[in-house]
Amino acid sequence: MAVCAAIVGKDNSPKYFACTNPDEELNFQYKVLSSLDVVEEKLNAANKGSDMRELYLGILYSLETHKIYGYVTNTKIKFIIVAESTNTALRDNEIRSMFRKLHSLRA
Amino acid sequence: MRSSVSYILSSTTTEPNMSHPDYEQLAHDHAALLVLVRQIGSQLKNKMFNKFYDRISRLNSVNITDSVGQVRNIYIRYVKEHPVENNLWGDFQTHRRLLGLVTFGKYDSQQELNDICRVHEQLKVKYITTLFDSRCILFGPSSDSPTEETTSSDATSSISSSTDAHSIKTTEKDLEKKELYFEENDKEVFTTPSNFKTRALFYSETDPCADLEAHLTDFLNSLFWVLESKRLERSREKLERVSLLLAPFEKKDFVGLDMESRNNKRRCTGRSTKHLGDLCLQAGLITEALTHYHNAAETLKSVNDWLWLGAAYEGLCTATALVLYPNIYRNAPLHRNSSLQEGSPKRSNSITTPILDIVKKEVPNTLPPEEISKKYREAIVHYSKYQNAGIIETEACFKAARISVEQNHPLQAASFLQNVVFINLTLSEQERIQRFETLSDLYMQIGFMRKASFCQRLAATRYVSAQNPTPNWSQCYNLMLQSFRGHKISLDPTEMMSTNVQVGWSTLQIQLLQEIVVAAKRMGHSALATRHMTFLLQTMWPYLSINDQKEFAIQLQSLSAQCEGSPVSLVLDNGTVIPPANLTNIPICAGFNLRNLQPHLRPRKIQVLKQDSGPFLFTPINFGSLERKSAKVQSKMDFFWIENDLCEVTLKLVNPLPFELKVSNMRLLTSGVVFESIPETVVLPSDTPTLVTLNGSPKESGELEVLGYSTHTLGVKSNCRLRYMKGFLPQYTIEVIPTLPTVEVKTSLPESATFSTFQNFENVVTSASLSLYNGESTQCVITIANTSQVPVEMLEVSIQSVLEPSLQDQIFKWSNDDLQKQLPLLPGNSASLTINLYSAANFLASGFNGPELSSGVFGSSHASSIMSASAGPSSLPSRLNSPVHSTMGNSFHGRRNDLNSSFRSSNSGQSSMTTTGCRSPGALTLPQHVASAVVDAQLQLRFSGGSGFQAGYCRSCSIFITLEMIPSMQVTNWDVLPAETYSQFYLVLDVANLTSQEMEVYYTPSKHMLIEGHESCRVPVPVDRCPLSKLTKFYMEQKSGLDDRLDLDKICSEHIANLVDLSWHLMSTDTRGKASLKGITLTPNMLDIVRMSPIQWEVLINDGLIKPQEEVNCVVGECLEIKVGVSNCFEKPLRQLTLSVQFYQDYQNGMQNYQLETRLAFTGTTKIILPPLEPQDKAKHACNVVFFNSGHYKMDIQCSAPECLASTPSVNTTGHIWRFLPAIEVNVN
Structure with missing residues (x-):
């Protein structure tokens, strides 16, 4: 299961931030913030190429303890999910569906 | 990216591993020759060293033509530090070897020179395993001339001429020679120690070192040639024979292994090939390097030599990068400025x-x-x-x-x-x-x-x-x-x-x-x-x-x-x-308002160009388009501030912190004209909006911009600029006009307790109140002190009230000249202005002209009819509405009507009027509620001076004057009576004392009378009749209308008002006053009495001239001869006069009996139409009368103008009756 979820606005300002362990929120915030660089870069790259149908960005970062996944809506609202690396059970598809749920909830 | 089999191939380390990472490395550094640049000794300044380092660093690549004439591009990398341990990895990647050494040192003495040389040699020893060549650059004392050039040429020539690795040795020998030579040359100055076996470059401290680059190129050349020789050496080795090259930590791994195995042979070959690739790369042979790397990778892959395979791959990458991106070399050291x-x-x-x-x-x-x-x-x-x-x-x-x-x-x-x-x-x-x-x-x-x-x-x-x-x-x-x-x-x-x-x-x-x-x-x-x-x-x-x-x-x-x-x-x-950080949130500013000056301090234009824009102050038409709606709050203030005046800005501050906050040194931030802000300190309670006023005074005139305010709170000084605060205009602009004087105004009268809601009373600075009995007058001294530093050069006084101007002028009087004489009023001085206050009131009860009185006196039947026509408009003179404050006016007026009606009823029975004053028969039922009238007025002072005066501004302040006008005396009724003398008549007045005190009324210079409080009495006042000269106009035209009659009325009334001088004196309070009969109204009948008659009578009875008041005595049956002479003393002819003589009996009860046919008989006509009388003409008429009965008779001789003969009450009111007055009494015995 994800340990942290964040919604980031178009201008990269935080809109929503939640994590399972509130004490670590600061750490997660740092992680999520840094991952935005990758998101931006991926978006840049995607813009040059074909039109992006795929909202899911895949894994942004894998850290020693955590993996960070990203998802961008057409309006450039970003969803970020942080999952524990040890959680090998978590498949890409599950992450995808998590994002979709998040997206529909948000919408 | 991490290998899953991490660490499996390496033993736990106790080996010296390369513990000094070089994070700055580029791929291109693989191709570079590593040169250490060092500073020796403390003499050389760091700055200078860095300068030289930078200079050297620019020489990062050289082109060298090799033995076969091919130009090689050789890269050089300079470092300031190189841990010797890193050299250990030199076999693994040759670019890690330190190949050259350049030192910088400065000396002043032989000892220092020796030290430098020693350190240099030590460094050489330190890197001895890899070092190819070194240079020592020495800076001697500035007086020294650089002299070491001598041998360099042959050294270089020897280097360039050498074609193989053996030549290096000769070069080294040359060097030694050179040093010896050098020593000989410079013996007398400083010499390097004998064990110093390095080529040294000597410069003086100030030397520009122009040939430094050339020498360095030589040095780099020498490095290259050594490298090249090594490469060649390596390339000539038989691949089968090469020894195994090892990374530092691998040494232990291969101990005891069979080196002759096929695998290991291949390993050796692979590693060696890779090594050769490195050397080729450094020596500028990229193509060869790539081939070697490629081959090495093939070989190493087959034997699973991962570490070296990695190195071979890396070599391949770097060489490729060098080909593809030759330009990414380390750019010139750019010191990043954050x-x-x-x-x-x-x-x-x-x-x-x-x-x-x-x-x-x-x-x-x-x-x-x-x-x-x-x-x-x-x-x-x-x-x-x-x-x-x-x-x-x-x-x-x-x-x-x-x-x-x-x-x-x-x-x-x-x-x-x-x-x-x-x-x-x-x-x-x-x-x-x-x-x-x-x-x-x-x-x-x-x-x-x-x-x-x-x-x-x-x-x-x-x-x-x-x-x-x-x-x-x-x-x-x-x-x-x-x-x-x-x-x-x-x-x-x-x-x-x-x-x-x-x-x-x-x-x-x-x-x-x-x-x-x-x-x-x-x-x-x-x-x-x-x-x-x-x-x-x-x-x-x-x-x-x-x-x-x-x-x-x-x-x-x-x-x-x-x-x-x-x-x-x-x-x-x-x-x-x-940049500065200003606390604008602590305290939060919720409001920022520039305050207008106090009304009495506000500047006003002296000349108002357009005072009145008509009754329509608001127009729904928007001139100038839609802008007006879109325009938000204007930053330009629509009022002025004055130079040197204390101006205010109010702030609404909220302290958001949960504790009390002290904000000190609050000032205004302004630009534009010089502004002196007065610091303010406030203590703000938590979370409560507090209004704070910041004061200051502009020191110049012109445009002032208020930008914000400064605070000092929590130990931080902040400049809170509105520009950066939300919800405020970026600035407020206000016009500051030149300095104007200020005055302090005092009055000699006590201040009023309250102001009424009189309009425009905002600039009232002081007030005065007093009560005056109607007719009383007093003085009020107003002291105007100049409290400013500017002389007052202009001072205008005006009075404002709702009163009619003429009445206002009566009440308030002052001498403007006196005031102007006191100007200019210098700072600190004061001027005084005396205002004469007079309680002007109408002393006449309105609503007079009731027909009862006039008919009661004269009993002329037509009088009433005349009055009925004229009473309407004239009974309530328009003036009566205005004299008093409007709210008072109505009630007062109403009461006066009551008063009047009660009078009328009480007087209705009185028909006899005596010529001497008398008390009225009983206490009059004067209403007790006769209220006083209050007049509110503002004495407005407009003053100016100094530069503000020149700019056309002044200030205005006013004194609020409350004048209570207490009713004192009133004439409730009046009538006229013919006097004993022809030239006078009696004005009979019912004078009411409206006070509660005893009042003495002086009605002629010699006569006075006491009236109790709330009582009334009747006084006769002898008045000269209105001379004809004043009335000429009315006889000029025959047809004169109603207006004329009113004019006539007015003239007569003025005549009376001027002549009658009523004054009163309240005994208990010793107040005195005068009453005026201004505005007295007269009926036409009265007018005839008031006016001088144009006809002069001459009445002879029995040829004896009758004087007024004279009685005629006769006996029954006696014939009296009456001769009446009428002369016109008017300036124009009188026409169609009818003269009539009539007797009547006065019953003294208002009844007059004209039916005397049985009691007397006339001979001759009693009525005659006189011929037109030219001025000064005289007409005569004579008749005789015989009395049959004894008694008192009165003879009425009258002359009437024609219109009067019309018996119908006509609108023509010009008809006149002139009587011979008083009627002649005839006593018949």
Whole structure:
């Protein structure tokens, strides 16, 4: 299961931030913030190429303890999910569906 | 990227591994010759050394023609430090070997020179295993002339001429020779010690060292040739025979292994080939290098020699990079200035021009660009299998990342960089920090600002971590400051506040700001700590919890106790400017208003051009289009401030903190004209809006801009500019006009208790109130003191009230001339103005002209009919409405009517009027509620002086005067009676004393009468009749209308008013006053009495001239001869006069009996129409009368104008009856 979820606005300002362990929120915030660089870069790259149908960005970062996944809506609202690396059970598809749920909830 | 079989191939380390990573390495460095540049001794200044280092560094590549005439491009890399351990990896990657040494030293004495030489030799020894050649550059005392040039030429020639490795030895010999030679030359000065076997370059301190580059090129040449010889040596070795090359940590692994096995042979070959590739690369033979690398990779792959395979791959990558991107060499040392933002990511440099494709095709074995990173990745994976190769791996990551940057593949670069942090190395803190700094630098280059900031912050925390034996807070601070950018924190709070949207992540921003405050504090720069704390409070205020707000505010207070915050920019040592942070949230300003001056101090235009714009002050028509609606609050004030006057701005402040806040030194921030602001200190209770007034005075005239205010709270001085605050105009502009005087006004009268709601009373400065009995007058002295520094040059006095101007002038009188004489009024002086106040009132009861009285007196039947026509408009003279305050007026008026009616009824029975004054028969039922009238007026003073006067401004203030006019005396009724003398008549007045006191009324100079309070009495006042000269006009035209009659009335009434001088004296209070009969109204009948008759009578009875009041006695049966002479003493002829003689009996009860046919008989006509009488003409008529009975008779002789004969009550009122008055009494015995 994800340990942290964040919604980031178009201008990269935080809109929503939640994590399972509130004490670590600061750490997660740092992680999520840094991952935005990758998101931006991926978006840049995607813009040059074909039109992006795929909202899911895949894994942004894998850290020693955590993996960070990203998802961008057409309006450039970003969803970020942080999952524990040890959680090998978590498949890409599950992450995808998590994002979709998040997206529909948000919408 | 990490190999899953990590560490499996490496033993746990006790071996000396390469523990000094070089994060700055580029792929291109693989091709470079490593030269150590060192500074020896303390004599040489660091700055100078750096200058030379930079100069040398520019010489980073040389072209050398080799033995076969091919031009080789040789790269050189200069370093200042080179740990000797790194040399150990020289077999693995030859570019790690230190090949050259250049030292700089400065000496003043032989001893110092010796020391330098000794250190140089020591360094040579240190790197002896790899060092090819060295140079020592020496700076002697400036007086020395550089002299060492002598042998260089042959040295170089020998080098250039040498074609093989053997020549090196000869060169070395040459060098020794040269040194000997040199010693001989310079013996008398300084000599290098005999064991110093290095070529030295001598310069004086001030020498420009023009040939330094040339010498260095020589030096580099020598390096190259040695290298080339080694390469050749290597290339000639039989591949089967080569010894196994080892990485430092591998030595133990191969102990006891069968080196002759096929596998190991191949391993040897592979490693050797790779090594040769390295050498070729360094020697500028990229093509060969690529071939070697390629072959090596093939070989090594087959024997699973991962480490060296990795190296071969890396070699392949670097060589390819060198071909594809020849330009990414380390750019000239650019000292990054952190205030100069770290620039856009380096993407623009990427060069993927078609030319390169051509190059690529030309060079065999190069990798396609996209393959580079793949191969690098592979290499890194292979490295990662060896724990001891951690440094190599790390460096490879950085190199790969840099190539990715060049290729403009940020994600790739990021992944390489990301890998760096996973590599487990035992590093010193310093190296860890460097690692993070390099990471952040590279992240920055690929535009990953957030990541870069994150690394910077990590580096910063490393500087001061508990493990760090030498915490460096200032480094920590600097890095923290640099990481602001990635967190979207601008150093300028106004910039932060200007965007409404929250861009950065406030939680992290707050965290970072808190950290930097601590760093600044620990660094010992408390001003910065205060500044950052202020910044934190100011910019992050909305995102702080209430508790945090409080906490930070308290922290700020304690920080600022050490160093007060002030609104000036702080400049750091590295040139970074920290802009001021102003606390605009503490306290919050909820309102900012410029106040107009006090009404009495406001400037006014002396000349108002357009005073009255008509009755329509509002127009629904919008002239000038729609702008007016869109225009919001104007920043330009529509009022003025005056130079040197105290001007006010009110602020509404809210203290958001849960404790009491003291804000001191509050001032206004202005621009434009000079403004002196008066500091203000307030203590704000928590969360309660407080109004604060800031004062100041402009010192010049002109335009003043109010920009905001400054505060000093929590130990921080802030300039709160409205421009940067939400919900305010950026500034307020106000016109300051030149200085005007101020005055203080006092009156001699007591102040009124309250002002009425009189309009426009805002500029009232003082007030005066008094009560006067009607007719009383008094004086009021107004003192005007100049309290300013400017003389008063203009002073105008005017009175304003709702009264009619003429009445107003009666009540208030002053001498303007007296006032003007006292001007100019110098500062500190005072002027006085005397106002005469007179309680002017109408002393006549209105509603007079009741027919009863007149008919009662004269009984002429037609009088009433005349009156009925004229009574309407004239009974209520229009003037009566205005004299008093309107609210009072109505009631007063109403009462007066009551009063009048009661009078009338009481008087109706009285028909007899005596010529002497008498008390009225009983106490009059005067109403007790006769109220006083209150007149409110404003005495307006307009004054000006000084430069403001020249500019056409003045001030205006007013004195509010409340005048209570108490009724004193009133004439309730009046009538006229013919007097005993022809030239006079009696004005009979019913005088009522409306006071409760005893009143003495003087009605002629000699006569007076006492009236009890609320009583009335009747007084006769002898008055001269109105002379005809005043009335000429009315007889000129025959047809004169109603207007004329009114005019006549007026003239007569004025005549009376002028002549009758009623004055009263209240006995108890000793107040005196005068009453005027102004406005007295007269009936036509009265008018005839009042006027002088145009007809002069001459009545003879029995030839005896009858005088007025004379009685005629006769007996019954006696014939009286009556001769009447009528002369016209008017200026024009009188026509159609009818003269009639009539007798009647007066019963003294209002009845007159004209039916006397039985009692007397006339001879001759009693009525005759006289011929037209020219002026001064005389007409005569005679008749006789005989009385039959005794008794009192009265003879009425009258002359009437024709119209009067018409018996019908006509509208023509010009008819006149002139009687011979008084009627002659005839006593018949």
